[in-house]
Amino acid sequence: MKKNITQNIGFLMLFLCMIVTIIFLGSIIYFISIRGFKVISWEFLTQGPRMGMTQGGVLPVIIGTFYLTLGAIFFALPLGLACAIYLCEYSPKSFVVNLIRISINNLAGVPSVVFGLFGLAVFVNFFKFGVSILSGSLTLGMLALPLIISASQEALTAVPQSIREASLSLGATKWETIKNIVLPTALPGILTGVILSIGRVAGETAPILFTAAAFYTRGYPKSIFSEVMALPYHIYALMTEGTHPDQQKAIAYGCSLILLFMVLLISGIAITLRQRQRGVHV
Amino acid sequence: MVKIKEKLYKWIFTVLAFSSLIFLIGIVIVLFKEGLPIFKEVNVSKFIFGKAWYPTYSEPEFGILPLILGSIWVTVGAVIVCVPLGVGSALYLHELADYKQRAILKPIIEILASIPSVVFGFFGMVIVTPFIQKLFNLPTGLCALNGSLILGIMATPTVCSLAEDALSYVPKSFREASFAVGANRWQTLTQVVIPAAGSGIATAIILGMSRAIGETMTVLMVTGGAAIIPSSFLGPVRPMTATIAAEMGEAPMGGTHYHALFAIALILFLTTLVFNIIAEIISRRFRIKLGLSG
Numbered sequence: 110m111k112k113n114i115t116q117n118i119g120f121l122m123l124f125l126c127m128i129v130t131i132i133f134l135g136s137i138i139y140f141i142s143i144r145g146f147k148v149i150s151w152e153f154l155t156q157g158p159r160m161g162m163t164q165g166g167v168l169p170v171i172i173g174t175f176y177l178t179l180g181a182i183f184f185a186l187p188l189g190l191a192c193a194i195y196l197c198e199y200s201p202k203s204f205v206v207n208l209i210r211i212s213i214n215n216l217a218g219v220p221s222v223v224f225g226l227f228g229l230a231v232f233v234n235f236f237k238f239g240v241s242i243l244s245g246s247l248t249l250g251m252l253a254l255p256l257i258i259s260a261s262q263e264a265l266t267a268v269p270q271s272i273r274e275a276s277l278s279l280g281a282t283k284w285e286t287i288k289n290i291v292l293p294t295a296l297p298g299i300l301t302g303v304i305l306s307i308g309r310v311a312g313e314t315a316p317i318l319f320t321a322a323a324f325y326t327r328g329y330p331k332s333i334f335s336e337v338m339a340l341p342y343h344i345y346a347l348m349t350e351g352t353h354p355d356q357q358k359a360i361a362y363g364c365s366l367i368l369l370f371m372v373l374l375i376s377g378i379a380i381t382l383r384q385r386q387r388g389v390h391v
Numbered sequence: 392m393v394k395i396k397e398k399l400y401k402w403i404f405t406v407l408a409f410s411s412l413i414f415l416i417g418i419v420i421v422l423f424k425e426g427l428p429i430f431k432e433v434n435v436s437k438f439i440f441g442k443a444w445y446p447t448y449s450e451p452e453f454g455i456l457p458l459i460l461g462s463i464w465v466t467v468g469a470v471i472v473c474v475p476l477g478v479g480s481a482l483y484l485h486e487l488a489d490y491k492q493r494a495i496l497k498p499i500i501e502i503l504a505s506i507p508s509v510v511f512g513f514f515g516m517v518i519v520t521p522f523i524q525k526l527f528n529l530p531t532g533l534c535a536l537n538g539s540l541i542l543g544i545m546a547t548p549t550v551c552s553l554a555e556d557a558l559s560y561v562p563k564s565f566r567e568a569s570f571a572v573g574a575n576r577w578q579t580l581t582q583v584v585i586p587a588a589g590s591g592i593a594t595a596i597i598l599g600m601s602r603a604i605g606e607t608m609t610v611l612m613v614t615g616g617a618a619i620i621p622s623s624f625l626g627p628v629r630p631m632t633a634t635i636a637a638e639m640g641e642a643p644m645g646g647t648h649y650h651a652l653f654a655i656a657l658i659l660f661l662t663t664l665v666f667n668i669i670a671e672i673i674s675r676r677f678r679i680k681l682g683l684s685g
Binding site for chain 2: 112113115116119120122123124125126127129130133134136137140141187188191192194195196198199200208209211212213214215216218219220221222223224225226227229230231234251254255258282283284305308309311312313314315318319341342344345348349358361362365368369372373375376377380381384
């Protein structure tokens, strides 16, 4: 009998862990939604900031985040996909390939603020891109690179070997097989990885602190060499800079809700898609 | 003609594939190049074990011990929060949740893992800070406890998700053998499944820790930011990541302060590198032990 009591207590503890986790994470979404929703209006979504950040909207900030994310993916997708194709389709199993795999794993574990410093030293100072969309996008792209590589690798590995062999036996060359057979089959999986890394990149702050972000810019960014406002940095700056903490806090709630909604929506889509794809393939 | 084209493509992919390697090496080179010059002015032991961090004084001091201890305190605190919650939730998902519950909870946990760190930091500032301030009657609620709590909650989904993966790799036959000799579910879980998945769970915890130690925005926003040697969880701390983020904007390029911040980043990078390598080694052994490939 005693061992069943232990079991019940043990299971109760596990249940509590789950509940506490859900409550903690749920309360973050709850508080930000409730208070952020009050701030959000048509004006908030379609106008620029006014009166020293105490009124107006955040459209340029949203657009800034959009540019940075787009730039990062534009840079990381071709590179990451090529890397995955090499590793899955071409790579001879060798020491060098192992080295690449290890470096991808470790690149994924580098703290984001270190990426920020790298971006500052290399893109901002060495290449003289300055604090700009370009520098920020490249830095964020580096962060997205390992994510895109591992997602693409997973998708390419899931393509059955027999399809490749069928294509080769019909006389297609290796590249034709990759281009016409392997990539189209793996495309949904690759897209999922891309969407997931969009969600990650859009919410990152530390890499753009010194490479792209500004608390306030007049109007919209004019070229890839201009500074931008970006949602995650904007939240941080509203809470730590400026002279009207109370009014700024309200705007920060609005920004947090927009960012949270965007990121949860994006990763929600990606994870649901991935769940389905895995169900089909495995 | 076709042959040349094929070779060309192969070359293009080979070259591009090395980009990730180049970036990693690039990070190492930059950190060493910009970080090492600090040691011309401050010797290594004084830098790492120095107790005073006053980079902007007229006679500046660059001792990062308070910052290292700040990082350690906050990370240890985060581990105390995220290990029981993360592993407990993973065990719940694995052992108690039925098919339907798992189909809903597992993706939800994964989606929650994507909440941006700045949102966690914001939540810490506006909700948790006043709460801690009132609860303990403090002048301010921005302290190590706050940072630990938020970081812990933040790392929980990551730990949970990875630990659940590890548990799911344990072969069914292990459980069945355990049931066959008369063990109940709890005994099977604690004495068969957890030991079998142990190193996989350890990997999850190490990766969670690595995420916590490298996390910047949350600690920057909620730990109070005083570069003093921490003495209590209710006092302010300034972890290494927060120091870099807060001061890099003001540090003149190429100056001592600038190099000192890069040296901190170097230490941070090497620390997470070691964590990741340990995690990799443990997880490789785990896979071999359970007869899984790659």
